[in-house]
Amino acid sequence: MNIEEIQGAVILIVDDNPENLGVLFDYLSELGITPLVAQSGQDAIELLEEKMPDIILLDILMPGLDGFETCKRLKANNKTEDIPIIFMTALSEITDKVRGFEAGAVDYITKPFQLEEILARIRAHLIIQRLKNDLQVKNEALQESLERERKLMEDLRLNLSISLPHELRTPLNAIIGFAGFFINPKRVLKPEKVVEYGNEIYQGGLRLNRLVENSLLYANLKLLKYASGDRKTWQRETSADSDRIIASIARQKAEELERQEDLELELVDADIRISPKNLEKIVTELLDNALKFSPAGTPVRIRSTVNANLCVLTVLDQGRGMTKEQIANIGGYMQFERKQHE
Numbered sequence: 001m002n003i004e005e006i007q008g009a010v011i012l013i014v015d016d017n018p019e020n021l022g023v024l025f026d027y028l029s030e031l032g033i034t035p036l037v038a039q040s041g042q043d044a045i046e047l048l049e050e051k052m053p054d055i056i057l058l059d060i061l062m063p064g065l066d067g068f069e070t071c072k073r074l075k076a077n078n079k080t081e082d083i084p085i086i087f088m089t090a091l092s093e094i095t096d097k098v099r100g101f102e103a104g105a106v107d108y109i110t111k112p113f114q115l116e117e118i119l120a121r122i123r124a125h126l127i128i129q130r131l132k133n134d135l136q137v138k139n140e141a142l143q144e145s146l147e148r149e150r151k152l153m154e155d156l157r158l159n160l161s162i163s164l165p166h167e168l169r170t171p172l173n174a175i176i177g178f179a180g181f182f183i184n185p186k187r188v189l190k191p192e193k194v195v196e197y198g199n200e201i202y203q204g205g206l207r208l209n210r211l212v213e214n215s216l217l218y219a220n221l222k223l224l225k226y227a228s229g230d231r232k233t234w235q236r237e238t239s240a241d242s243d244r245i246i247a248s249i250a251r252q253k254a255e256e257l258e259r260q261e262d263l264e265l266e267l268v269d270a271d272i273r274i275s276p277k278n279l280e281k282i283v284t285e286l287l288d289n290a291l292k293f294s295p296a297g298t299p300v301r302i303r304s305t306v307n308a309n310l311c312v313l314t315v316l317d318q319g320r321g322m323t324k325e326q327i328a329n330i331g332g333y334m335q336f337e338r339k340q341h342e
Contacts, residue, residue: 007032041065075104171204
């Protein structure tokens with residue numbers, strides 16, 4: 001038997017026989033178990049107001065409050081109802097054993113008891129109790145996760161109804177507005193205006209395309225939890241020469257936003273277990289945010305380091321920043337303080 005599985009456990013022994021208490025106390029102590037003792041049901045109830053054991057060994061035949069009644073009271077108490085109770089009894093009638101189980105006991109040991117049997121039953125029920133506790137913790141974590149997912153979906157629906165139409169309207173207004181100059185037969189555009197307006201339409205189209213592509217990517221990422229095959233395929237892909245990929249994206253994005261002089265690169269090469277397409281998307285979105293929302297003339301530093309089996313990518317800018325609460329609430333199409341900082 002693996003004694004380490006039960007070492008450190010706290011066990012309450014309830015028996016009106018001092019000799020039984022002494023034998024069990026010494027035996028369990030030698031095994032690295034912490035025994036608590038009570039010589040009556042009432043003493044046990046009072047002791048449990050201060051200390052909580054992992055399991056209770058409870059004698060049935062005791063003067064005053066017997067084991068049956070003690071067990072019933074413990075099971076009726078929210079604080080003690082989940083503690084496993086093993087009856088210790090000289091009663092051998094089936095009706096007495098059934099009565100014990102009906103009172104809430106999980107097992108019984110017949111007196112005169114064998115110490116090895118007591119140890120085996122203690123171990124079995126401690127393991128069962130730990131498994132139950134682990135399952136409860138996992139269930140609670142699952143419920144929290146489901147509630148978090150539900151809230152994220154509600155937030156996403158709200159953000160889609162508020163933010164996405166605005167994001168789509170902005171480039172559409174530019175496309176429709178500048179395209180109107182081209183279809184006006186009464187207006188002859190100068191060549192430089194044709195180039196200017198055409199570029200505005202092109203940029204609006206690129207912005208719309210990015211919004212659509214990001215929406216599709218977001219949906220695919222959400223579906224990944226249900227498509228393990230796709231997830232494994234992505235996890236097998238590798239981006240070699242990551243420093244070259246990151247540097248190329250950074251320079252292109254800085255040029256688009258006329259921030260070339262602000263860009264600072266400190267990159268090391270690393271083979272990263274990620275698809276090149278996904279690495280490009282991550283870097284593009286991070287840098288787009290950093291360059292758009294930090295003042296021109298302030299540095300935007302991109303640094304990569306290798307730490308054991310991890311590649312750490314850091315983007316540092318002088319933008320407004322975000323609070324811890326905002327970071328915790330980041331979700332799809334989420335915008336913070338739009339009215340103040342649009």
